[in-house]
Amino acid sequence: MTNRTTSSPWLRGVIDMMAVAGLDTAELMRAADIDPGILLDREARVPTEKMSRLWRIATERSGNLEIGLIGSDLPMPGNFDVVGYSMLSSCNLRAALESISRHMRLVSDAAELSLEPHGENIHVRFDLFGGRESVPRERIEYDLLTILNFCRWVAGRPIEPVCVATVFAAPDDLSQFEKAFRCPIQFGAQFNGWIFTAEALDAPLPAFNPMVAELHDNLLQQRLAAFDGASLSVRVRREIARQLSAGEPRRESIANALKMSDRTLQRRLRDEGAPFERLLDGTRCDLAQHYLARSSLTTAEVAYLLGFADPGTFFRACKRWFGASPSQFRASILERPRKAAD
Numbered sequence: 001m002t003n004r005t006t007s008s009p010w011l012r013g014v015i016d017m018m019a020v021a022g023l024d025t026a027e028l029m030r031a032a033d034i035d036p037g038i039l040l041d042r043e044a045r046v047p048t049e050k051m052s053r054l055w056r057i058a059t060e061r062s063g064n065l066e067i068g069l070i071g072s073d074l075p076m077p078g079n080f081d082v083v084g085y086s087m088l089s090s091c092n093l094r095a096a097l098e099s100i101s102r103h104m105r106l107v108s109d110a111a112e113l114s115l116e117p118h119g120e121n122i123h124v125r126f127d128l129f130g131g132r133e134s135v136p137r138e139r140i141e142y143d144l145l146t147i148l149n150f151c152r153w154v155a156g157r158p159i160e161p162v163c164v165a166t167v168f169a170a171p172d173d174l175s176q177f178e179k180a181f182r183c184p185i186q187f188g189a190q191f192n193g194w195i196f197t198a199e200a201l202d203a204p205l206p207a208f209n210p211m212v213a214e215l216h217d218n219l220l221q222q223r224l225a226a227f228d229g230a231s232l233s234v235r236v237r238r239e240i241a242r243q244l245s246a247g248e249p250r251r252e253s254i255a256n257a258l259k260m261s262d263r264t265l266q267r268r269l270r271d272e273g274a275p276f277e278r279l280l281d282g283t284r285c286d287l288a289q290h291y292l293a294r295s296s297l298t299t300a301e302v303a304y305l306l307g308f309a310d311p312g313t314f315f316r317a318c319k320r321w322f323g324a325s326p327s328q329f330r331a332s333i334l335e336r337p338r339k340a341a342d
Helices: 006-019 025-031 036-040 049-064 082-088 091-108 137-155 175-181 196-202 210-230 234-248 251-257 262-271 276-292 299-305 313-321 326-334
Strands: 005-007 046-047 113-120 121-128 164-165 193-197
Touching: 005 006, 005 049, 005 113, 006 025, 006 036, 006 046, 006 049, 006 137, 025 036, 025 049, 025 193, 025 262, 036 175, 046 049, 049 113, 049 137, 082 091, 082 137, 082 210, 091 113, 091 137, 091 196, 113 137, 121 137, 121 196, 137 193, 193 196, 193 251, 210 276, 234 262, 234 276, 251 262, 262 276, 276 299, 276 326, 299 326
Parallel strands: none
Antiparallel strands: 005 046, 113 121, 121 193, 164 193
16 A cells, blocks of 8 residues: 555545445445544544545445435535634635645645646646555545535535536436536546636635634644654655656655655654655556546656656556556546446
8 A cells, every 4th residue: 555545534524425325334444444443533544545445335335326426515524624624714715725735635645636727717626646546436526526515615605616627538417417516517627626717716705814814824734744744754755756757766865855864764764664665656656547547648758757767667567556557547547437336
């Protein structure tokens, strides 16, 4: 497994939704190798691979390929823990989304959110990394819907994006998606996320309070410092990702970027049970899923972005990670048919 994880509060929201779907959630968690007792510890974290496994098992057992859309009217603020308070007290939705972008790893360091201006619109990109397992589309659909619903709850008004964007192919029946998202949906897009007008993101929020916002931001900085300080591997992964397109980074260059000696880096990663080679391989695996979901990139370009010396090495890595070639894995991400579950 990689070292990417999701917080217990987010898991709690997922489990509550699966209970609404009529599933035996305790049995689901055991089948996914997740200790049900983890729900009692708000500081606990779950490996991203196990979250994907949970979604895959839930989809199979429910026979419902739209399971991620259940409970579409619920804002689920508890999923976001303290990050949600910061969003609620923000001056506008742009600031709220920028807050979750900066602090997303407190909710899940397997996810990233970024805002990209495109003319009069803002593309809000959501990337989810599955580690050694591909991410089920049901998991991504749930995340897209949950974050959008929370934005609507924070805004206190029916926020309607220009569209929800998803890399997946359109299902035969769009009715459940249209009912859940309540806005246009762009299937086969270049990214997962939402497109908003700048005007929608800059409208003031009703609960904005600058003093409270500052208090929440200070609290988040403390929580973030504690999280990052407790996990050097998080910082190493981010630096590896930053350096990859220039070629395979050496451990010494990562140590230098983090302002520590190579020996100290090696010792601290060993203490965390996360050797550098495994972090490098795991980061490449995560980013491979991210890049292969973008049909505009050739597999040779993806190999370059991952720092591989040649496409052949990337091909062999994909076979090891996913049991499939890059082209086969891309097809499994983008073209999985929406058929009734067996």
